[in-house]
Amino acid sequence: MLQVQVDESAVKQMYQEAIKRQLQELDQELVYWDSKELRRRTCMSWNTIQDNFFHEEDFPKVKIGGKWYFPAKEATEFLNKWLKEKEAKS
Template identity: 30%
Template sequence: MFNISLNEDELKKLYLDEIRKRVDDIENQMALIDTKELCKMLSLSRPTVEKLFIYNPDFPSMRVGKKWLFNRKEVEEYINRWSIDVRKKGGSVD
């Protein structure tokens, strides 16, 4: 005879961890993101994102009608390079 006991808190944690992994996978599969998603990704307000990135001709963006779209992978690569450059210059952005 087998006796199986489950810790409900641990089971809930495992379940939520797996859901988070799957949501992250889905988000990473999205090739294009819009301005709202970009702001969320960078944890910055829209005016800050516009000032620092959107109107910068080097930033990987495209305008489709009135909407700005961004390739997620290109944005991640750009932000990695940008953050390294910011840190080299003292770590402060005005």
């Protein structure tokens, strides 16, 4: 008779790590965000974005035609720095 024991916590951890790697790969595939993606990534409305950081000089953005584009890597770096500055002021 063959008996197999599975460590459920180890399987769960392996599963979570695999999902995390896949999500990181997907994030790296995006070169630019549009305004919809920026709203999704920040969990902010367009008005809140405009009121808080959109018009800051160092916020990376390019308008092509009537649509705004945001370089994903630079926008992420800006947003992390911006949030830390806001946190420090609180």
